[in-house]
Amino acid sequence: xxxxxxxxxxxxxxxxxxxxxxxxxxxxxxxxxxxxxxxxxxxxxxxxxxxxxxxxxxxxxxxxxxxxxxxxxxxxxxxxxxxxxxxxxxxxxxxxxx
Amino acid sequence: xxxxxxxxxxxxxxxxxxxxxxxxxxxxxxxxxxxxxxxxxxxxxxxxxxxxxxxxxxxxxxxxxxxxxxxxxxxxxxxxxxxxxxxxxxxxxxxxxxxxxxxxxxxxxxxxxxxxxxxxxxxxxxxxxxxxxxxxxxxxxxxxxxxxxxxxxxxxxxxxxxxxxxxxxxxxxxxxxxxxxxxxxxxxxxxxxxxxxxxxxxxxxxxxxxxxxxxxxxxxxxxxxxxxxxxxxxxxxxxxxxxxxxxxxxxxxxxxxxxxxxxxxxxxxxxxxxxxxxxxxxxxxxxxxxxxxxxxxxxxxxxxxxxxxxxxxxxxxxxxxxxxxxxxxxxxxxxxxxxxxxxxxxxxxxxxxxxxxxxxxxxxxxxxxxxxxxxxxxxxxxxxxxxxxxxxxxxxxxxxxxxxxxxxxxxxxxxxxxxxxxxxxxxxxxxxxxxxxxxxxxxxxxxxxxxxxxxxxxxxxxxxxxxxxxxxxxxxxxxxxxxxxxxxxxxxxxxxxxxxxxxxxxxxxxxxxxxxxxxxxxxxxxxxxxxxxxxxxxxxxxxxxxxxxxxxxxxxxxxxxxxxxxxxxxxxxxxxxxx
Numbered sequence: 001x002x003x004x005x006x007x008x009x010x011x012x013x014x015x016x017x018x019x020x021x022x023x024x025x026x027x028x029x030x031x032x033x034x035x036x037x038x039x040x041x042x043x044x045x046x047x048x049x050x051x052x053x054x055x056x057x058x059x060x061x062x063x064x065x066x067x068x069x070x071x072x073x074x075x076x077x078x079x080x081x082x083x084x085x086x087x088x089x090x091x092x093x094x095x096x097x098x
Numbered sequence: 099x100x101x102x103x104x105x106x107x108x109x110x111x112x113x114x115x116x117x118x119x120x121x122x123x124x125x126x127x128x129x130x131x132x133x134x135x136x137x138x139x140x141x142x143x144x145x146x147x148x149x150x151x152x153x154x155x156x157x158x159x160x161x162x163x164x165x166x167x168x169x170x171x172x173x174x175x176x177x178x179x180x181x182x183x184x185x186x187x188x189x190x191x192x193x194x195x196x197x198x199x200x201x202x203x204x205x206x207x208x209x210x211x212x213x214x215x216x217x218x219x220x221x222x223x224x225x226x227x228x229x230x231x232x233x234x235x236x237x238x239x240x241x242x243x244x245x246x247x248x249x250x251x252x253x254x255x256x257x258x259x260x261x262x263x264x265x266x267x268x269x270x271x272x273x274x275x276x277x278x279x280x281x282x283x284x285x286x287x288x289x290x291x292x293x294x295x296x297x298x299x300x301x302x303x304x305x306x307x308x309x310x311x312x313x314x315x316x317x318x319x320x321x322x323x324x325x326x327x328x329x330x331x332x333x334x335x336x337x338x339x340x341x342x343x344x345x346x347x348x349x350x351x352x353x354x355x356x357x358x359x360x361x362x363x364x365x366x367x368x369x370x371x372x373x374x375x376x377x378x379x380x381x382x383x384x385x386x387x388x389x390x391x392x393x394x395x396x397x398x399x400x401x402x403x404x405x406x407x408x409x410x411x412x413x414x415x416x417x418x419x420x421x422x423x424x425x426x427x428x429x430x431x432x433x434x435x436x437x438x439x440x441x442x443x444x445x446x447x448x449x450x451x452x453x454x455x456x457x458x459x460x461x462x463x464x465x466x467x468x469x470x471x472x473x474x475x476x477x478x479x480x481x482x483x484x485x486x487x488x489x490x491x492x493x494x495x496x497x498x499x500x501x502x503x504x505x506x507x508x509x510x511x512x513x514x515x516x517x518x519x520x521x522x523x524x525x526x527x528x529x530x531x532x533x534x535x536x537x538x539x540x541x542x543x544x545x546x547x548x549x550x551x552x553x554x555x556x557x558x559x560x561x562x563x564x565x566x567x568x569x570x571x572x573x574x575x576x577x578x579x580x581x582x583x584x585x586x587x588x589x590x591x592x593x594x595x596x597x598x599x600x601x602x603x604x605x606x607x608x609x610x611x612x613x614x615x616x617x618x619x620x621x622x623x624x625x626x627x628x629x630x631x632x633x634x635x636x637x638x639x640x641x642x643x644x645x646x647x648x649x650x651x652x653x654x655x656x657x658x659x660x661x662x663x664x665x666x667x668x669x670x671x672x673x674x675x676x677x
Contacts, residue, residue, distance in 0.1 A: 064155045071152040079153075081162045083169065087176060090159035094180055098155045 007034065008047040009062065011055040021046070023065035028097035053092050060089055061096065068098075160187045167198055174204045178232065181205040189215060199225050206232035213237040213261065220247035227253055235259035239286075245272035256281050263288035263311075270297030277303055283330075286311035295321030302327055311335040313360075318342070322349040333358040337384065344370030351376055362386040362408070368394040375400045382406040386432070389413050395421030402427060410434035410456065416441050423448050434458035434480065440466025447472060454478040458504075464490030476500055482528070483507045488514025499523055506530035506552065512538030519544045530554035530576075536562030543568040550574045554600070560586035566593065574598035584610040591617055602627035602649070609635030616641050627651040627675075633659040640667045647673040 007024045009017045025031045033048055050058060060081075067079045081089065153161075163170065163184055173181040185202055188194040189212060199222060207229045212218050219242035226236060227250035235258060236251070244267040251257065257279050262268055269292035276282070277300040285304065287293065288311055298321030301307070307328050312318060312335060319341035325331065331353050336342050337360045347370035350356070356377050362384050371394040374380065380401050385394075386408045395418065398404065404427055414436035422445040425431075431449070434456045443466035446452070452473050458480050467490035470476070476497050487509040494500070495517045503518070506528045515538040518524070524545050529538070534556035542548075548569045559581040566575070572593050582604040590599070591614040599621060601607060607629035615624070616638040624645060631653040639645070645668055650660065657676040664671045 061155070064158075068152055068155075079158055081158060083162070083166050086159050086162045086166075087180075090156060090163070090180055091177065093155035093159060094177075094183075096155075 004046070006046065009058060010047065010049040011053055011058040012051050013055050015055040015058070017058060017062050019062050019065065023062070023069055024048075026065045026068045026098055027061075029095065050092075052095070054088070057085065057088050057092050060085060061092060061098070064093075064098070156183065160184060164188060164191060164193055167193060170201050172201050172203065174202075176205070178206045178208065182207050182209065186211070192216070196221070203228045205229065208232055208234045210235070211237045212241065213239040213263075215241065218242065220244055223247040223250035226250060230254060231256050233257055235261075235284075237261040238265065239263035239288075241265060242267060245269055245275065248272045248275040251276055252278065255279065258282060258306075259284040261286045262290075265290065266292070268292070270294055270300070273297040273300040277301070280304060281306050283308040285309070287315070288312070289314040291316060293318060295319065295324075298322065299324045301325065304328065305330070307331055309333040312339060314338045316341050319346060322346045325349065326352055328353065330355060332356060332379075335360045336364060337362040339364055342366060344373070347371070347373040350374070354378060356380055357403075358382040360384040361388060364388055366390065368397075371397045374398075377401065379403050384408040385412060387411040391415065392418035392421065395419070395425070399424035401425075404428060406430040408432040409436065410458070412436060414438050420445050422446055425449060426451070428452055429475075430454040432456040433460060436460055438462075440464075443467075443469040446470070449473065450475065452476055456480040457484060459483040462486060467491070467493040470494065471496055473497065474499065477523075478502045480504045481508055485509060487511070488517075491515070491517040494518070495520055497521065502526040502550075504528040506554070510534070512541070515539075516541040518542060521545065522547065524548060526550035528552040529556055531556060532579075533557075535559075536565075539565045546570065548572060551576070553577045553579065555579055557581055558586075560589075562586075563589035566590060569593065570595070572596055576600040578603040580604055582607060584608055584614070587611040587614045591615065594618060594620065596621060597644075598623040600625040602629070602651075605629055607631065609638070612636070612638040615639070618642070619644065621645055623647040625649040627653065629653055631655065633663075636660075636663045639663075642668070643670065645671055647671070649673075649675045651675050 005021055006018050007021050009019065009024065021034065025034070030048060064079060070077070160183060164187060167188065173184060181202065185207060188198060194215065203225050210226055210233070218238060223243065230253060233254040234256060239261050240263065243262065243265055248268065252275060258281055260276065260282060263286055265287065268287065268290065273293065280303060282304050283306045285307060293315055294317045298318055302324045305328065308330050310331060316339060318339060326349060332355055334356060340363055342361060342364035344367055347366055351373040354377060357379050359380060363386065366385065366388050368390050371390060375397050378401070381403050383404060383406070391413050392415065399421055404425060407425065407428055410432045414433065416439055419438065419442040422442065426449065428449050429451055431452060435458060439461045440463050443462070447469045450473060453475050455476060459482070462481065463485040464487055467486060471493040474497065477499055479500060482504045488511050491510060491514040498521065500521050501523050503524060508531060510531060511533050512535055519541055525547055527548060530552050532555050534553065536559055539558060539562050543565050546568055549571050551569060551572060554576045555578065557579045558577050560583055563586040566589050570593065573595055575593065575596060578600060580603050582601060583606040587607065594617065596618050597620050599615070599618065602625045605628050607626060609632055611626065612631060612635040619641055621642050622644055627649050628651065631650055633655040636659065648671055660674050660676060664674050
């Protein structure tokens with residue numbers, strides 16, 4: 001995987017998730033950060049830090065990105081959400097426009 | 099008898115019950131109740147073609163919360179925009195109950211759209227009130243809320259929009275409770291039999307009001323004087339307040355910001371209309387069913403901003419109609435169901451901004467059509483039930499912007515239809531007339547943009563259906579003249595955009611037709627009544643997953659067959675007959 005095809009998402013605790021750029025772009029917010037020229041340092045480094053999103057939630061979000069790509073390509077499976085994560089996940093999803 | 103008789107499609111504006119129609123009403127043409135044109139109800143149908151998208155993570159979370167809703171005791175720690183989305187979903191899915199509602203106490207919600215929500219009564223108002231100064235809009239229409247329930251709104255000083263349509267338990271006293279909500283800009287209480295002029299006196303302090311809807315309030319006469327100080331008022335609906343008289347119009351004469359005034363089916367006469375002369379911003383005036391004559395045009399000619407005028411079902415005659423020529427700003431004019439003749443059309447000749455003209459059931463004939471020839475902006479022309487015939491149509495052949503033309507129940511014949519063949523903007527054409535046959539349809543194959551074609555009573559046979567192949571964009575089609583067999587339906591099976599198909603009254607159609615239709619998976623409404631369709635044929639309709647309405651009256655199957663089929667294969671079917 002070429003470096004420019006991936007992005008690094010960093011959780012509140014500093015945990016790093018390296019994922020396909022294509023997957024991260026499922027989030028409208030991340031897409032804006034990575035594509036608006038000059039306005040974000042993130043564009044250059046391919047790194048985004050989320051000081052408000054915990055590792056557990058960010059992991060779940062990354063899972064969703066990949067699930068979403070699969071769904072769009074016709075593989076309509078169910079996306080499981082643990083009940084205890086729901087509210088926090090929803091807040092993060094709201095922030096990420098996804 | 100699923101539409102065995104030809105129907106009129108222009109119901110009274112006063113019967114606008116769009117908020118009250120059951121699910122079945124939404125998919126039939128007769129639900130079109132807007133007087134501005136039929137295009138609105140159709141736009142709704144067209145919008146339903148949208149594709150299903152992948153679910154967003156927010157929505158997946160919302161579904162999950164809904165599933166486990168009883169596990170949550172409060173949402174007040176969530177940011178408002180999140181709790182609002184959860185609330186809206188629970189309302190939409192009818193999962194909000196007394197106990198679930200409690201979790202939304204102090205959530206600072208902005209909008210409580212609880213219109214028609216089952217179980218909503220005064221006991222819920224405490225939670226409504228707990229949203230405090232965040233609350234911006236409340237819809238409690240159709241609820242059991244009473245005057246005492248409205249006391250709770252006093253603390254919600256920032257409310258901008260309040261709707262208590264169809265609330266039978268709210269009276270003048272209730273209006274007193276909300277008299278201090280000076281930020282209200284929208285207030286609606288349709289069909290309230292208890293509110294009187296005294297109640298309206300409590301509205302005098304609502305100085306921010308922009309929109310006020312009092313439709314079907316039969317006891318408010320004399321109360322409009324209390325609105326005099328509401329200088330921001332732009333829209334006032336008094337439709338079907340049959341108590342309203344000329345004196346009430348006098349009370350409105352100073353509301354110079356009014357842009358929209360609806361007084362359909364009131365007692366207002368020409369004299370009352372004179373009080374409206376000073377409403378220089380008035381753009382919409384609906385006087386359908388009022389006892390006014392063309393003499394009122396004298397007053398209306400002072401209204402330079404007037405765009406929409408509805409004078410259908412009034413007492414118009416040819417007398418004094420020359421004043422129509424002064425209404426130069428008009429875009430939409432409805433003159434349907436008046437005793438006017440072709441002689442008045444010369445006065446419309448100069449209204450070159452007209453986009454919509456309704457002459458339904460007037461004594462209009464071919465002679466008058468020449469005066470419409472120059473109305474080149476016309477998009478919508480309604481000539482149903484007039485004496486217009488083939489020779490009049492040649493004057494319409496230059497109306498290249500025409501999108502909708504209704505010639506049902508006219509005396510137009512096959513020979514005249516070729517005059518329409520150049521109207522390339524046409525999207526909707528109604529030729530529901532017995533004398534129209536295959537030959538007439540053959541003259542229209544150029545009209546490839548047609549989306550709605552009504553040949554209800556026309557005598558179309560199998561050979562005529564060959565022409566239908568030209569109309570690939572068709573969303574709705576009605577052919578109910580009795581001349582079709584399964585052979586003809588073969589030419590319909592490739593019209594894959596169809597959402598509404600009515601083939602009733604063709605009593606030679608068999609199960610074979612249903613088999614041919616099975617590929618029309620966009621269908622939302624299907625009617626094959628009065629045919630030889632049997633219970634065995636139903637199986638072919640399994641694939642029509644978008645179907646909401648299915649009518650098979652007077653066929654060889656019974657209500658039990660239908661019920662069984664619906665519950666096994668098409669649970670989304672909301673209306674089916676026989677039932």
